Amino acid sequence: MSANCLLDIENLQVSFFTPAGEVKAVSGVSYTLNHGEVLGIVGESGSGKSVSAYTLMGLIANPGKIVGGTVDFNGHQVHKMTEKEFRKMRGSEVSIIFQDPMTSLNPVFTIGSQLMEMLRLHTNKNKEERKARAIELLRLVGMNEPEKRLKQYPHEFSGGMRQRVMIAMALACEPKLLIADEPTTALDVTIQAQILELMVELKKKINMSIIMITHDLGVVSDVCDRIAVMYAGKIVEIGSTDDIFYNPKHCYTEGLLRSIPKLHEKGHERLVPIEGVPVDLLSPPAGCPFAPRCDKCMKICLRQMPEYTEISPGHKSACWQLQKEQFENAEGGNKE
């Protein structure tokens, strides 16, 4: 693990042991994240994005368990941590903001009390100092009249403002890592950009890293340094944002790219949604999980899971098509 590395996940496997059987929500996810880096995790709903990220905070719900792999975060062996250790880490070293700001704040407590609770948990500040810091935080996330806001309740705020409060709360103790789980999905399009911009701006101020989870590739193109594409509990392709957008090497990534609405282009280009439905994680197939929906599917895809192939440093993908290409290129090279 290099000095600049904040998070190193190796072959993480998380399953939910439901009455119907073992749901393999995350099956063999590996990636690293550097200080100050923004990693996007993209994929359709149900692909295991949230579960893989919640694991870092010990937030997976009850029938869920880590069944394999290691998670190294900021010097902690997260996969071995106890609830008590997690409590100390949550909020202070890693914070999270959720999709729905309307329901993520407690309706019966004031904004101020919810903000200050975070400070009370993880700092030695006294009451006055906590209040001052809360006001400062609200100002930081762009709210006017912060003194007045402290005494207000969540229902008096719009969705965008609540998400700002969530951000203020998440960043209160200047964590090393912010997990943003679809932070803009529930917001108006105009507000979405503002919230993303705010997060990137604040990230620079306190030099934290961000894991930005979304099902919409379009949302993350401007803010992410790297992107991991998840499908059926696996990362099928990972690379720099440019790699993913301009040189996608997995059929699923290509499909996702085709389904982005292109706002800036004139004319009404049709979106191409990916046909079919995601696989059943109760009984994942032996081969490539995307095979039933892939129009380039080959025989081997159905039988065997493809290994990762490195396309360029930091850009890798698990697709037989890619292996075939490389094989053909190599053969072509031999003939010459």
Added chain:
Amino acid sequence: MIKYVIKRVGYALLTIFLISIITFTLMNMIPGGPFLSEKAVSPETTQALKVKYGLDKPLPEQYITFMKNFIHGDLGLSIKQKGRTANDIIFSTFPVSARLAGMSVLLALVLGVTMGSVAALNRGKWVDSLLMVISTLGIAVPSFVVASFLLITFGVNLHLLPTLGLKTPLHYIMPVAALSFYPTAYITRLMRSSMLDALNQDYIRTAKAKGVNKFVMLFKHAMRNAIIPVITYVGPLLAYTMTGSFVVEKIFTIPGLGREFINCITGRDYPMVMSTTIFLAVLLVFMNVVVDICYKLVDPRIKLK
């Protein structure tokens, strides 16, 4: 806020007016009258009694006279309890019922909230199942069965508890237990489901992600939300229980308003029926306002309108 007060007072007056009219009409429609008795009474005597209590006048006039006096705080004379005014009877029996009600509801609230929370936290385990069986029983068994059972077991057979009246604190145990049986069961179930609901909410996940411990998560973040439906139930419950339980007061021979109310109806004690009904109506209206204000205190989203 001022608008709220005006509106409430307006509604209260309207409610009381309507209830007085309806009660007066129904009361005079029921066959029988206050002066019927086993012994033959001469028509002259009956007539004299009617004149004494103003019952010889036409009905509208009777109503108006009653309401006039009522507004001045004079509830009239009881026909059946010679020499006692309705004011006297109500204000001596109501505190008895109210005290019993207060204790029972408080007990039900404490027990119900605790047991409901415990059940929710142990969902699906044996504690949960046990509590649910008990609370189902509590809802299914009527209060006269509970009261009689307690009376026979602890009073008559075991001689552990006194059975008559409310002289010492010990006397309160059985009536309070009988009165709080059903509400405890009801609150337990209500609390269990609202607690489970609260624990599933996103804000609980947020609290957890902040690093709060389980205790704070439950008793601060979840409880404060889960208690709201319970308060919705307890407000009217308290009002209703304060009007006195005829069954429990009868079984334990308690001089409360509930027993008095039924007695005055069966005795066709017209002034008492009117007074008690209107008194209870005022009480309920008042309690509703108290409940409204309590909501506002626990749930900031509520606006008093």
